[in-house]
Amino acid sequence: MTLLEVDRLTVRFRGLTAVDGVSLAVAEGEFVAIIGPNGAGKTTLFNVIAGSLRPSAGEIRFAGRPVAGLGAARMSQLGVGRTFQVARPFGSLTVRENVRLAAGRHYLANPLAAWGRRGRDREVEARVAHLLAVTGLVGLADRRAADLNMGGLRRLEIARALALEPRLLLLDEPAAGLGVDGIRPLAELIRSLRSQHLTVLLVEHHVGFALSLCDRVVVLDQGKKIFEGTPEAVRRDERVITAYLGESGAGEGAMSGGD
Numbered sequence: 034m035t036l037l038e039v040d041r042l043t044v045r046f047r048g049l050t051a052v053d054g055v056s057l058a059v060a061e062g063e064f065v066a067i068i069g070p071n072g073a074g075k076t077t078l079f080n081v082i083a084g085s086l087r088p089s090a091g092e093i094r095f096a097g098r099p100v101a102g103l104g105a106a107r108m109s110q111l112g113v114g115r116t117f118q119v120a121r122p123f124g125s126l127t128v129r130e131n132v133r134l135a136a137g138r139h140y141l142a143n144p145l146a147a148w149g150r151r152g153r154d155r156e157v158e159a160r161v162a163h164l165l166a167v168t169g170l171v172g173l174a175d176r177r178a179a180d181l182n183m184g185g186l187r188r189l190e191i192a193r194a195l196a197l198e199p200r201l202l203l204l205d206e207p208a209a210g211l212g213v214d215g216i217r218p219l220a221e222l223i224r225s226l227r228s229q230h231l232t233v234l235l236v237e238h239h240v241g242f243a244l245s246l247c248d249r250v251v252v253l254d255q256g257k258k259i260f261e262g263t264p265e266a267v268r269r270d271e272r273v274i275t276a277y278l279g280e281s282g283a284g285e286g287a288m289s290g291g292d
């Protein structure tokens with residue numbers, strides 16, 4: 034089943050066309066990477082899918098229904114979760130409190146929650162414990178979010194998104210700012226999400242990392258989709274190589290690097 038359908042989507046900011054007629058479909062359970070140079074329109078595309086930005090033209094369907102312009106709160110209720118390129122936790126709260134806040138909000142918003150207050154608190158605590166375990170944050174649970182290193186922040190960002198029990202998870206550059214030591218466990222964590230029947234869209238500058246995780250790759254350049262195919266095919270595509278390497282040949286490692 035197709036979970037997400039983006040149809041000829043365009044986003045203009047005054048004179049600039051940030052996303053230019055992009056179409057793509059993501060099946061339930063699929064893992065799709067979106068790569069492309071700086072300013073290609075990757076985050077803008079995420080913002081539209083997550084509901085925080087209204088497209089200038091085009092349509093988005095989620096689980097078969099048109100959703101463009103519904104707003105971020107509604108999209109999150111419908112099952113679209115996201116992480117941000119710049120992590121946004123509450124710095125003065127602990128890791129556990131941050132995750133609890135996200136999980137608690139989700140349970141409050143759930144109209145089917147028939148249990149009483151005490152039952153709900155127990156449900157939330159169980160959920161928080163599970164999320165901390167899944168994201169490898171148990172040892173950091175009582176640390177203030179502001180004191181986390183980049184790897185911890187990225188994990189917390191993922192835990193908070195998972196707290197909303199999304200069907201579709203949008204990850205915007207989860208590996209940004211991480212060294213090899215941080216990237217390897219993050220890859221493990223992201224891989225483990227697959228076994229939870231999540232559908233994942235991953236935006237990433239670490240191309241080797243993204244290609245090692247995904248089923249399919251979409252390449253954006255200056256707002257346009259210039260390639261779509263398997264991770265193997267993308268490494269050989271001339272347009273992609275040109276978009277990444279430019280005239281100089283700089284950045285060769287970006288296409289070949291592993292995680």
Ligand SMILES: Nc1ncnc2c1ncn2[C@@H]1O[C@H](COP(=O)(O)OP(=O)(O)OP(=O)(O)O)[C@@H](O)[C@H]1O
Pocket residue numbers: 046049051069070071072073074075076077078118
């Ligand atoms: N709110 C905005 N107002 C005006 N221009 C914007 C806005 N948001 C993004 N842009 C512009 O739209 C283009 C696409 O930006 P976007 O952030 O989507 O790129 P990106 O592919 O995520 O880049 P990066 O890899 O650097 O994160 C850029 O030229 C950017 O400057």
Ligand SMILES: [Mg+2]
Pocket residue numbers: 075076077118
């Ligand atoms: Mg971006």
